[in-house]
Amino acid sequence: MADPPPASASPSLEQLMAAIRQAQQLLHAAAPLDDGPAQDAQRRAASLALDEAMRRGQPLRLADVDVFSLRPPWTSLRPAAASRRAAGHDVPSRRAALCAARPAAARLLRFIDCRGAAHEPYRRLTRARQLPWAEAGVGACVGAVRAARRAAGGVAPRVLVAEGSLGAEAAAAAAAGGAVTVCEPNAFARRALREVAEAAGVGPRVRVVDASMVAHCEAEAREARRLPDVVVLAPLVDEAAIGRSLLPAVEALRRWRGAMDGDATQPVVCSVPQRVSVWGSLANMSAGVIHGVDLGTLDAARWTPYPLPWAAEREEGAKLISPFEELFAFDLDVNLPAGDLDIASGEPAATREVSFSSSSRAIHEANEATGVRDGRRWALCNAVVLHTAVHFQQHGTSGEAGGRGDTPSRVRAPQRRSVLFLEAFPVEPHAPTTLSAAHNCHRIWLVPTVRATLRPPPSWGRLLLQHWHFAMLKDTPRNDAYAAALRRAAEARVARAARGGERCLAIDVGAGSGLLSLMLAQAVDQVCGSAGGVIAGVEIVRSVSEIARRVVEANGCSSRVEIVCADLQLLCKEAERRPDFEMKSSLMVAELMDTGGLGEGLLPLAARASESGLLGPSSQLIPCRLRVWAMLVELRACGTGLDSAELMPSSIGGVSLEPWLRYHHMKSYSSIDLPSAHYTPLSHEWLAVDVTLGDAVPPTSVIRVPITWHGTLNAIVWVWEVDLDHSGAPPLTNAPRAPKTHWRQATQLFDNLRIVGTGMSVCIEVYPFEGRELKFQLREETSGAKPPRSERPHEGWFAAHPPTETPFYQEADFACDSMSCESATIPDIELPKRTVATVPSCCMRGGCRDCVSRSREAFPFRLRRIRPPVPSVRLSADAAWLKALHKSTQGVEEFEINPRNSFESMQLCDAALDIAAQPSMLGVDPMDAYQAVRLYYAN
Incomplete structure (x- = not known):
C-alpha cells in the first residue's frame, strides 16, 4: 500500500496542532447530510497533520484532538454516492471501480470474501429457515412444478433455483417431478445442498452448479439453451426485499428469454414468487430517558449502513409512528422484455417521494415508550421499519406472504423486520412527512429532507454501538x-x-x-x-x-x-x-452477566478487585451473589428468528435440513429461547454454582443428578439468578418463570447420547473454566460425586410459538385524530388465551410433567401429538469448513486491515462504509460488510 503523500513544507508542532483544531471545528460545524468533498479534504489534512505531530513525539491529549471526528461519518446520502462510485455491469468491474476510488477497499474485500465463504452456510440456515415466506415458497414451488408438468403432458419440467437456498425448494420440486438445477457459488453450501437432496431421496434429479444465477443465465443464453419452465427466485428475497441480487437475476433471465424469442418451443416461464413489494413505517428507536437518565446521546451511535433484520418492535424497542406505506413494488415475471433496469449504471433506477402521516395517539405512545413526558406535540423519528411482502401464484389464485389483505394462515408474521436508520427528524400529528425513496438493482434507501432533520451531535455516524446494547437498555x-x-x-x-x-x-x-x-x-x-x-x-x-x-x-x-x-x-x-x-x-x-451467567468475567474480576485492595475488606458488591440452576433435558428442536440457535435438525416443507449442521461449530454453549423450544425435562433444576462475589472462583465439582423422567439425555439447560444486595429483594434472573429480560437461556449439547429413566442418576462434571464459562461433562459413576445441594421443580413458561412483530397493517392504530377523542383511549392489550390442561409430557411442547395441571398459552395445534425422535447421532463438523472458519478469524493481521496511522484509518473507514452501503453490488453479504464497519467504528 502506498504511504500518504508527504507535506510540501515542514510546519512547526504549533502549526500542526492549530491545523488539527481548525479542521475539527469545521467538521463539527458541518451537518451529516452536508458531508462531502470539502469535509473529505479537511479530514485528509487533519489526519496527515496528526500523524506528523505524533511522529515528532507530540503527546496526544483528548482535550486537544477528537480522533473520532476524523472518521468519515455514515449518512443516508452515502448509498447513492457509493452506487455511483462502484458502477459497472458485473461484480469484478464494480470492485475494480471501487478500488480505483478507494485503494484500501481491495484489502477489505479480500478479508470479507474469506470471512463470507466460511460464515455463509450456517448463517444461511439461521436466516433463510426463519423467513416468514419460507414454507409458502416451498409450497408455491411444488404447485408451479405440478402445473408445468400438466401443461407439458407429463414431461418433467425444468426448474432453476437461485443461489441462497437451503435445498428445500429443490428437493420438493424434484419430488414433484421436476428436473432441478440449483445455482450456488459457495463450495460448502453446494455440498450441503447435494446432501439435502440425497437425504430426501431425489439426489439424481438435482444438479448443483458452481455459479450465481446471473452467471448461469448468461452462460446458458450464449449456448442457446432451453429456458427453464419454473424459476425459483425466493432465495434471493431478504427482509430488505432486493438486497441479494434479486433484480439482476430477473434481468439476466429476461435477456436469456429475449435471446430465444425466435424459438417457438420455448416455454412460458413461471416465476416463484411473481411479485415483491416493500413497505415502510416511520419509527422512533431512540434510547430515550431511563430512570431519569437521558440517553438520547446514544442515538448518534445507532445506525447501520444497510437495513439489517432486527427484532425491531420487541427487543430493539421500536415504536411505529405511522402506518406502513408502499415504497416500491417489483414485478418478477421473466417473460417481460429486458432492459427496464440499467444494471451498469450507478444512478438510482427509480426515485419517488413517499408521504407518511401520523396521529396524536401514535406521537403520544412513542414519547411514552421512550420516557419523554414533557407534553411535546411531536415525536422523534430516527428509523424506517421495512416490511417485505412476497406474492406467490398458487393454483390460479394469488397468495400473498406477509402482505396487506387476506394472508394465508400458514404464513406467519415476521419475527424480525429490517430497520433503516436515518438522521433524526421531528414528526408532527396530521402533518405529512415526506421522505425521498430510491433504489438501484441492489438495495433500497431513503433520505430525509435536509431542512427537516434535527441538528445531530458531532459524533453522529462516527461511533457505533452494537444493537444488543440497546436491547439491554430497554x-x-x-x-x-x-x-x-x-x-x-x-x-x-x-x-x-x-x-x-x-x-x-x-x-x-x-x-x-x-x-x-x-x-x-x-x-x-x-x-x-x-x-x-x-x-x-x-x-x-x-x-x-x-x-x-x-x-x-x-x-x-x-x-x-x-x-x-x-x-x-x-x-x-x-x-x-x-x-x-x-x-x-x-x-x-x-452488570457483567451474559446468557450463561459467567461469560463477561464477573467472578474473576470481582475476586481480583477484592484481592488487590481496589476494594476494601468490608466493601459492597452489586451483585453480591450468583447462583446457576441447571437441568438435564431431551432437546428435540430449538432455534427461532430471535435466537438463531440452530442446534438440532430442522426442516422446511417436510424437507430435512440436517446436513447444514455440519457447518455449525459450537465451542461451548448457545443461547436459546427456551419457551419456544421442544424439550422434555429429565431432572429437576439443581444448583450447579452458588458463589459470593469477591470470593475465589469455585473449583470443578461432580454432581450426581437424580433422573425424574425417561428419555434421551442429549443436552443441559441452565439459568442464573443474582442477589444484587442482602436486602432480601427478589433476585434478578433470566429464568423463564420470571419477567422476561433481554437475556435468553443457555444450553450445551453433550457429545454422547444417553438413554435414562426414572430412578436412575447421572454424574455431571461442572467446570467453571477460568470463572468465565461454564462447561458440563457427562461422567461415569464415581465415588467422588455428590448429590445436588438444592433442587427445585422446573416451572417453564410455555409459548405456543416464538413472539413476532405486530401485524403488517393495522389502520386502527393510527386512525384517531387526537388523544381527546373517545376512540383514542388506549385499549387493553389482548393477551393470549390461557387454559388449564392436564397432558402427559410426551405430548406437550415445553416438557410439562405428566398429569400436572398447568396454566399455559393455548396451542394452535392439537395437544396430543407424537413425541418426535431425538437424533441418534450428532453430525461432526466439516473439516475443510473448520479450517476456513479458523482462517477467517485470523484475518485482521493476515489481510493487513489494521490501520497503522490516522490517515490509513480514514481510508479504511471510507472503504468500509462504501462496501457496506452497496454490499450486493460488490458480491458481499450485508452482514460481512457490517462486520467490516464494526472493526473501525465499534472499537
Whole structure:
C-alpha cells in the first residue's frame, strides 16, 4: 500500500496542532447530510497533520484532538454516492471501480470474501429457515412444478433455483417431478445442498452448479439453451426485499428469454414468487430517558449502513409512528422484455417521494415508550421499519406472504423486520412527512429532507454501538432491579464515604453507556446532594467509553461521574502498587452477566478487585451473589428468528435440513429461547454454582443428578439468578418463570447420547473454566460425586410459538385524530388465551410433567401429538469448513486491515462504509460488510 503523500513544507508542532483544531471545528460545524468533498479534504489534512505531530513525539491529549471526528461519518446520502462510485455491469468491474476510488477497499474485500465463504452456510440456515415466506415458497414451488408438468403432458419440467437456498425448494420440486438445477457459488453450501437432496431421496434429479444465477443465465443464453419452465427466485428475497441480487437475476433471465424469442418451443416461464413489494413505517428507536437518565446521546451511535433484520418492535424497542406505506413494488415475471433496469449504471433506477402521516395517539405512545413526558406535540423519528411482502401464484389464485389483505394462515408474521436508520427528524400529528425513496438493482434507501432533520451531535455516524446494547437498555426488569439496589446502596455508602474521606464513591465495572453510574449519581444526589464522592465508570472499549463520556456530559454529571477507559486488571495492579491509589473504593457495581451467567468475567474480576485492595475488606458488591440452576433435558428442536440457535435438525416443507449442521461449530454453549423450544425435562433444576462475589472462583465439582423422567439425555439447560444486595429483594434472573429480560437461556449439547429413566442418576462434571464459562461433562459413576445441594421443580413458561412483530397493517392504530377523542383511549392489550390442561409430557411442547395441571398459552395445534425422535447421532463438523472458519478469524493481521496511522484509518473507514452501503453490488453479504464497519467504528 502506498504511504500518504508527504507535506510540501515542514510546519512547526504549533502549526500542526492549530491545523488539527481548525479542521475539527469545521467538521463539527458541518451537518451529516452536508458531508462531502470539502469535509473529505479537511479530514485528509487533519489526519496527515496528526500523524506528523505524533511522529515528532507530540503527546496526544483528548482535550486537544477528537480522533473520532476524523472518521468519515455514515449518512443516508452515502448509498447513492457509493452506487455511483462502484458502477459497472458485473461484480469484478464494480470492485475494480471501487478500488480505483478507494485503494484500501481491495484489502477489505479480500478479508470479507474469506470471512463470507466460511460464515455463509450456517448463517444461511439461521436466516433463510426463519423467513416468514419460507414454507409458502416451498409450497408455491411444488404447485408451479405440478402445473408445468400438466401443461407439458407429463414431461418433467425444468426448474432453476437461485443461489441462497437451503435445498428445500429443490428437493420438493424434484419430488414433484421436476428436473432441478440449483445455482450456488459457495463450495460448502453446494455440498450441503447435494446432501439435502440425497437425504430426501431425489439426489439424481438435482444438479448443483458452481455459479450465481446471473452467471448461469448468461452462460446458458450464449449456448442457446432451453429456458427453464419454473424459476425459483425466493432465495434471493431478504427482509430488505432486493438486497441479494434479486433484480439482476430477473434481468439476466429476461435477456436469456429475449435471446430465444425466435424459438417457438420455448416455454412460458413461471416465476416463484411473481411479485415483491416493500413497505415502510416511520419509527422512533431512540434510547430515550431511563430512570431519569437521558440517553438520547446514544442515538448518534445507532445506525447501520444497510437495513439489517432486527427484532425491531420487541427487543430493539421500536415504536411505529405511522402506518406502513408502499415504497416500491417489483414485478418478477421473466417473460417481460429486458432492459427496464440499467444494471451498469450507478444512478438510482427509480426515485419517488413517499408521504407518511401520523396521529396524536401514535406521537403520544412513542414519547411514552421512550420516557419523554414533557407534553411535546411531536415525536422523534430516527428509523424506517421495512416490511417485505412476497406474492406467490398458487393454483390460479394469488397468495400473498406477509402482505396487506387476506394472508394465508400458514404464513406467519415476521419475527424480525429490517430497520433503516436515518438522521433524526421531528414528526408532527396530521402533518405529512415526506421522505425521498430510491433504489438501484441492489438495495433500497431513503433520505430525509435536509431542512427537516434535527441538528445531530458531532459524533453522529462516527461511533457505533452494537444493537444488543440497546436491547439491554430497554430491559425493564434489569433496570428496575438495579435502580432499587443502587438507591439502597447510596444511603449506606454516602455516610461511609463522608466519614472515611473516600474520593471514589463507587466503581462501575463495564460501564458501557454509563447508565448505572448515572443512576447511582442520581441516587446519591437525592440522599445528600453533592456531598458524595466521584463515581468511576470503567469501560475497556475505547469508542464505548467515549460515548459514555458524552452521555455523562449531556446529563450534567461530569463532576460526579468520571469515565475511565481502562482494563480493570490494570487498575487492580495499580492498587497493589500504590496504597494511596485514588480509585480505591468500598462499592463496586457491575452488570457483567451474559446468557450463561459467567461469560463477561464477573467472578474473576470481582475476586481480583477484592484481592488487590481496589476494594476494601468490608466493601459492597452489586451483585453480591450468583447462583446457576441447571437441568438435564431431551432437546428435540430449538432455534427461532430471535435466537438463531440452530442446534438440532430442522426442516422446511417436510424437507430435512440436517446436513447444514455440519457447518455449525459450537465451542461451548448457545443461547436459546427456551419457551419456544421442544424439550422434555429429565431432572429437576439443581444448583450447579452458588458463589459470593469477591470470593475465589469455585473449583470443578461432580454432581450426581437424580433422573425424574425417561428419555434421551442429549443436552443441559441452565439459568442464573443474582442477589444484587442482602436486602432480601427478589433476585434478578433470566429464568423463564420470571419477567422476561433481554437475556435468553443457555444450553450445551453433550457429545454422547444417553438413554435414562426414572430412578436412575447421572454424574455431571461442572467446570467453571477460568470463572468465565461454564462447561458440563457427562461422567461415569464415581465415588467422588455428590448429590445436588438444592433442587427445585422446573416451572417453564410455555409459548405456543416464538413472539413476532405486530401485524403488517393495522389502520386502527393510527386512525384517531387526537388523544381527546373517545376512540383514542388506549385499549387493553389482548393477551393470549390461557387454559388449564392436564397432558402427559410426551405430548406437550415445553416438557410439562405428566398429569400436572398447568396454566399455559393455548396451542394452535392439537395437544396430543407424537413425541418426535431425538437424533441418534450428532453430525461432526466439516473439516475443510473448520479450517476456513479458523482462517477467517485470523484475518485482521493476515489481510493487513489494521490501520497503522490516522490517515490509513480514514481510508479504511471510507472503504468500509462504501462496501457496506452497496454490499450486493460488490458480491458481499450485508452482514460481512457490517462486520467490516464494526472493526473501525465499534472499537
